[in-house]
Amino acid sequence: MVQIKGLTKRYAKLTAVDDLSFHIARGDAFGFIGPNGAGKTTTIRMLATLLTPDEGTALVSGHDIRQDPESVRAKVGYMPDFFGLYDDMRVWEYLDFFGAAYRVPASDRPGLIDDVLELTDLTGKKDAYVDALSRGMKQRLCLAKTLVHDPDVLLLDEPASGLDPRARIEIRELLLELCKMDKTILISSHILTEMSELCNKVAIIEQGKLVMAGAVAEISNRLEGGLRLVIRIKDSLEEACVFTANLPGIAGVEPRDGHLEATYVGEPDAQHEVLSALVTGGFRVQSFTEQETNLESMYMRLTRGVVS
Numbered sequence: 001m002v003q004i005k006g007l008t009k010r011y012a013k014l015t016a017v018d019d020l021s022f023h024i025a026r027g028d029a030f031g032f033i034g035p036n037g038a039g040k041t042t043t044i045r046m047l048a049t050l051l052t053p054d055e056g057t058a059l060v061s062g063h064d065i066r067q068d069p070e071s072v073r074a075k076v077g078y079m080p081d082f083f084g085l086y087d088d089m090r091v092w093e094y095l096d097f098f099g100a101a102y103r104v105p106a107s108d109r110p111g112l113i114d115d116v117l118e119l120t121d122l123t124g125k126k127d128a129y130v131d132a133l134s135r136g137m138k139q140r141l142c143l144a145k146t147l148v149h150d151p152d153v154l155l156l157d158e159p160a161s162g163l164d165p166r167a168r169i170e171i172r173e174l175l176l177e178l179c180k181m182d183k184t185i186l187i188s189s190h191i192l193t194e195m196s197e198l199c200n201k202v203a204i205i206e207q208g209k210l211v212m213a214g215a216v217a218e219i220s221n222r223l224e225g226g227l228r229l230v231i232r233i234k235d236s237l238e239e240a241c242v243f244t245a246n247l248p249g250i251a252g253v254e255p256r257d258g259h260l261e262a263t264y265v266g267e268p269d270a271q272h273e274v275l276s277a278l279v280t281g282g283f284r285v286q287s288f289t290e291q292e293t294n295l296e297s298m299y300m301r302l303t304r305g306v307v308s
Contacts, residue, residue, distance in 0.1 A: 001024055001025060001026045001027075001028070001060070001061060001152065001153060001184040002023060002024040002030075002047065002058065002059070002060050002061075002153060002184065002186065003023045003024075003058060003059040004020055004021055004022050004023065004043075004047075004056075004058045005021055005056050005057055005058065005059075006019050006020070006021055006055060006056030006057075007019070007020040007021070007043065007046060007053050007055075007056040007057070007058055008020070008053060008054050008055035008056050009039075009042050009043075009046060009051060009053055009054055009208075010054050015208055016039045016042040016208050017039040017042050017043050017046070017053075017208045018039070018207070018208035018209045019055075019056065019209070020039070020043060020056070020205065020208070020209070020210055021056075021210065022203050022210060022213040024184060024186060024201070025184075026182070026184055027179070027182050027183075027184060028184055028185070028200060028201050029175070029179045029185045029187065029198055029199045029200055029201075030184075030185065030186045030187070030199060030200075030201050030202065030203065031187060031188075031189065031195040031198070031199035031201070031202035031203070032044070032186055032187065032188040032189075032202070032203055032205070033188070033189070033192070033195065033202055033203070033204045033205070034188075034204060034205040034206055034211075035206065038205045038206050038207065038208065039205055039207075039208040040157070040188040040205065041080075041081060041157055041188070042208075043205075044078070044155050044157050044186065044188065046058065046065065047060060047065060047072075047076070047155055047186070048072075048073075048076055048078040048155050049065050049069035049072050049073055050078075052066065053065075053066065060072045060075055060076055060153055061075040061076075061152050061153060063075065074102070074149070074151075075151055075152045075153055076151050076152075076153045076154070076155055077146035077147055077149070077151035077153070077154045077155065078146065078155045078157075079142055079143055079145075079146045079154070079155065079156045079157060079159055080157050081157040081158040081161055081188075085130050085138055085141065085142070086130060087129065087130050087131035088129065088130075088131065089129070089130055090126075090127055090128065090129055090130070091117070091122060091125050091126050091127070091128055091129075091130060091133075091141060092113055092117075092126045092127065094130055094141065094145065095109075095113045095116065095117070095141075095144060095145060095148055096109055096113060098145045098148050098149075099112060099113065099148045099149065102148065102149035104148065104149055112148055112150070113126075113148065114126075116144040116147045116148055117144060119144070119147065119174070119177070120140040120141070120143055120144040120147075120174060121140065121170070121174075122137065122140055122141060122144060125137060125141075134167075135162060135163060135164075135167065136163055136164070136166070136167030136170060136171075139159065139160075139163060139167065139171060140170070140171070140174065143156075143159065143171070143174065147178075151183075152183070152184060153183075153184045153185075153186070154178065154183055154184070154185045154186070154187075155186050156175075156185060156186065156187040156188070157188050158188055158189055159171055159175070159187065159189070160172070160189060172197065172198060175187070175198055176198060179198075187199065196216065199216070200215060200216070201213070201214060201215050201216070202214075202216055202219070204219075227263070227264040227265075227271065227290060227291075228261060228262070228263060228264075228290065228291035229260075229261070229262040229263075229264050229271060229274065229288070229289070229290060229291070230259055230260070230261055230287070230288075230289050230290070230291050231244070231259060231260040231261075231262060231274075231275075231278070231285065231287070231288050232258070232259045232260075232285070232286040232287040232288075233259070233260065233278075233283050233284065233285060233286065234283075234284035234285075234286055235284065236283060237255050237258070237259075237260070238255065239283075240260060240278065240283050241253055241254070241255050241260055243278070243281055243283070244260060244262055244274070244278065245262075247274055247277050248266060248273075249264055249265060249266020249267065249270070249271075249273070249274065250262050250263065250264060250265075250266075250274065251263040251264070251265045261291070262274070271290070274288075275288045
């Protein structure tokens with residue numbers, strides 16, 4: 001759905017985005033992670049056709065951001081990190097204005113406005129003035145504006161910025177609902193715990209360069225050298241440790257606080273064979289789980305905390 005190829009943007013002597021390349025598949029919730037000044041906002045603005053790359057390009061829903069920006073704009077919904085709201089307009093007027101800007105036919109706009117208001121839980125505020133909305137409601141209104149023309153790709157730059165915990169949860173739940181609607185979402189954020197709950201893939205950038213991209217579990221596996229399995233055994237822990245170490249696909253195992261932690265490097269999705277072997281070997285397995293990926297620790301290991 002989004003293919004980024006050698007994207008580069010310079011400001012005088014500063015290279016904000018440096019030869020960036022990665023792709024986002026249809027239906028992905030793709031986290032864009034990096035410190036302040038890493039180039040996230042510049043990249044998103046180029047994808048939204050608000051900035052022109054100095055080198056490279058990107059395809060959004062098959063349209064080139066440099067050669068066919070009008071078609072790209074029809075396919076994307078862009079929510080900036082700082083957005084302007086017209087305080088003296090009513091909520092429905094604000095959405096109607098942007099519907100007209102996206103060339104949504106006048107006869108279709110009332111129904112679409114009602115739909116996005118319901119989706120963003122703002123139906124009760126339809127006739128309220130924008131100025132009367134809370135910060136969280138204004139954030140949801142901006143997202144409603146982003147959705148009014150039914151885009152295929154959502155470019156969301158820090159959508160939960162400045163919100164209190166309850167409002168952040170509401171935005172996260174809304175984004176999860178959009179994922180279920182098969183929207184392709186690129187979202188930048190510094191709230192890594194929420195990103196790990198929302199995104200199935202991430203790209204980590206620093207100083208404008210791509211550090212690593214892919215599924216969260218895949219990146220973790222590459223860092224750890226394999227998938228971590230946590231195995232609780234009823235008894236015979238030392239014996240189970242020796243037994244597990246000799247199983248196919250196990251690169252290492254160690255006992256820890258009443259359980260085993262094993263590094264699995266075998267065939268993907270074949271971890272159940274380890275469990276089956278333990279049960280067949282006579283060990284009473286109480287639990288068998290994959291170690292939860294910690295996006296924060298992964299981020300800290302991959303980045304140095306420097307900006308361009």
